[in-house]
Amino acid sequence: MEEIPVKVAVRIRPLLSKEILHNHQVCVRVVPNTQQILIGKDRVFTFDYVFGKAASQDDVYSNCIKPLLVSLIEGYNATVFAYGQTGSGKTYTIGGGHVGMLCASVADEEKGIIPRAIQELFQIISENHNTDFNVTVSYIEVYKEDLRDLLELETNVKDIHIREDEKGNTVLVGAKENQVESADEVMSLLEAGSAARHTSTTQMNEHSSRSHAIFTITICQQRDKNSSAAESTTARSIQMITSKFHFVDLAGSERVTKTGNTGERFKESIQINSGLLALGNVISALADPKRKNAHVPYRDAKITRILKDSLGGNAKTVMITCISPSTSDFDESLNSLKYANRARNIKNKPIVNYNPDWDRMDEMELEIKALREALQNQQSSRVSRISQVSQDWGQEKSKIRALEEQLAQFQLECYNHRHCTEEAFSLFHELKVMSGLAKSQKNRLESWLCMAEEIRSETASIPGTDDAISSGREEPHHITILQLKRELKKCQV
Numbered sequence: 004m005e006e007i008p009v010k011v012a013v014r015i016r017p018l019l020s021k022e023i024l025h026n027h028q029v030c031v032r033v034v035p036n037t038q039q040i041l042i043g044k045d046r047v048f049t050f051d052y053v054f055g056k057a058a059s060q061d062d063v064y065s066n067c068i069k070p071l072l073v074s075l076i077e078g079y080n081a082t083v084f085a086y087g088q089t090g091s092g093k094t095y096t097i098g099g100g101h102v103g104m105l106c107a108s109v110a111d112e113e114k115g116i117i118p119r120a121i122q123e124l125f126q127i128i129s130e131n132h133n134t135d136f137n138v139t140v141s142y143i144e145v146y147k148e149d150l151r152d153l154l155e156l157e158t159n160v161k162d163i164h165i166r167e168d169e170k171g172n173t174v175l176v177g178a179k180e181n182q183v184e185s186a187d188e189v190m191s192l193l194e195a196g197s198a199a200r201h202t203s204t205t206q207m208n209e210h211s212s213r214s215h216a217i218f219t220i221t222i223c224q225q226r227d228k229n230s231s232a233a234e235s236t237t238a239r240s241i242q243m244i245t246s247k248f249h250f251v252d253l254a255g256s257e258r259v260t261k262t263g264n265t266g267e268r269f270k271e272s273i274q275i276n277s278g279l280l281a282l283g284n285v286i287s288a289l290a291d292p293k294r295k296n297a298h299v300p301y302r303d304a305k306i307t308r309i310l311k312d313s314l315g316g317n318a319k320t321v322m323i324t325c326i327s328p329s330t331s332d333f334d335e336s337l338n339s340l341k342y343a344n345r346a347r348n349i350k351n352k353p354i355v356n357y358n359p360d361w362d363r364m365d366e367m368e369l370e371i372k373a374l375r376e377a378l379q380n381q382q383s384s385r386v387s388r389i390s391q392v393s394q395d396w397g398q399e400k401s402k403i404r405a406l407e408e409q410l411a412q413f414q415l416e417c418y419n420h421r422h423c424t425e426e427a428f429s430l431f432h433e434l435k436v437m438s439g440l441a442k443s444q445k446n447r448l449e450s451w452l453c454m455a456e457e458i459r460s461e462t463a464s465i466p467g468t469d470d471a472i473s474s475g476r477e478e479p480h481h482i483t484i485l486q487l488k489r490e491l492k493k494c495q496v
């Protein structure tokens with residue numbers, strides 16, 4: 004499995020009007036024609052992408068995010084998260100900002116990463132005819148260590164949980180997954196969710212996000228593994244891939260003294276900072292080559308648990324560090340740059356998320372198909388065997404019938420024959436006792452009597468004749484009858 008580092012971008016926002024008004028000076032610049040940032044007089048940092056004050060929203064999207072969208076379509080999980088102090092431009096860059104920033108009247112060039120990614124995703128979907136896409140979105144925030152569903156506000160915070168699935172992937176259970184069909188539909192949901200997000204006005208930012216927001220697009224693709232239509236008919240070859248794109252807008256780190264936060268805002272600041280501290284610790288643990296197999300404290304905060312797959316896991320990740328150029332924010336910007344620099348050492352092992360259940364289903368379907376074919380073959384061979392047997396049986400039956408008829412005919416002949424012999428025998432006896440026969444006549448009569456006697460005893464043993472049946476003798480002497488009997492037995496077996 005190939006290891007690829009987390010890609011790190013740094014974006015320096017322009018000075019805001021109020022900063023210009025207060026005559027703030029710039030202390031951070033992009034070194035022209037390099038990927039370097041110069042802070043102060045001589046601190047230089049190198050990153051994967053650098054964006055100065057003149058960089059457009061499209062520059063950021065095209066360079067950092069478009070490749071992630073391509074990976075998403077290929078089946079990889081992707082994450083972009085924006086990190087930086089309060090008011091440094093995270094929400095502006097991610098584009099899930101307050102309602103004013105999302106409404107249709109906002110110029111296209113002002114739109115941030117999420118609206119651009121959504122637009123492009125649906126463009127790709129409309130051009131891809133070989134794949135069935137199922138797109139769902141969810142939008143949650145981590146507010147004071149509670150998980151809130153921004154698209155289903157009635158959901159109790161206690162019903163949303165972070166879990167690991169059987170493959171060890173982090174999943175959010177209990178948050179509503181909204182099925183969507185168009186970019187407009189997603190934008191409406193993004194707008195509604197962003198309006199529900201915890202934001203408030205602080206001294207540092209008029210629309211300061213008080214929570215970490217995670218907008219997730221999940222795409223489930225069902226595609227044909229075979230390229231040609233002809234091949235696809237030979238066997239079922241559907242492949243299922245499910246991949247997720249997390250857009251994470253972190254709450255900004257803030258110095259309580261600078262923000263002037265009190266009361267509820269103060270409590271929020273403490274929670275925000277502790278979540279970000281946990282994130283910093285995770286980044287430090289993952290980025291330090293000396294602590295290779297050391298414990299990574301993902302479980303210290305909800306946001307680090309959610310980002311587990313994105314930092315040191317199997318997703319492709321881009322971290323965008325937003326910084327203020329103002330000298331008044333020098334320390335925070337230097338800190339952010341140091342974190343960003345450390346994060347470049349984090350290695351992920353991205354994988355394509357084939358749906359194993361689907362592959363198993365694929366296998367099972369092939370198995371079922373093979374079994375069905377075998378059963379069909381067996382059935383048809385049984386049918387042909389049965390028809391052969393019944394054909395043979397028909398022939399045997401007519402043979403038996405013919406033999407039975409022959410036998411009955413023969414028995415009748417035997418009966419007549421015996422009857423005649425009996426008649427002749429008694430006649431010869433009557434003649435024998437009569438006087439007046441010449442000697443030669445007596446001799447002839449004697450030999451006829453013997454012959455008649457012989458025939459009588461022969462016919463008496465033939466079954467089917469009265470005598471034979473009544474005598475119960477079993478050994479037939481007549482050869483034809485014997486043969487017929489044998490034939491009959493053979494046929495009956």
Ligand SMILES: Nc1ncnc2c1ncn2[C@@H]1O[C@H](COP(=O)(O)OP(=O)(O)OP(=O)(O)O)[C@@H](O)[C@H]1O
Nearest residue numbers: 016017089090091092093094095208211212254255
């Ligand atoms: N690149 C930029 N170009 C022009 N204006 C910008 C840029 N980045 C930020 N801004 C402006 O700076 C102000 C603060 O930005 P944003 O609200 O995005 O900060 P943030 O880092 O999300 O703050 P917080 O952490 O408090 O939520 C906004 O008025 C925003 O319009």
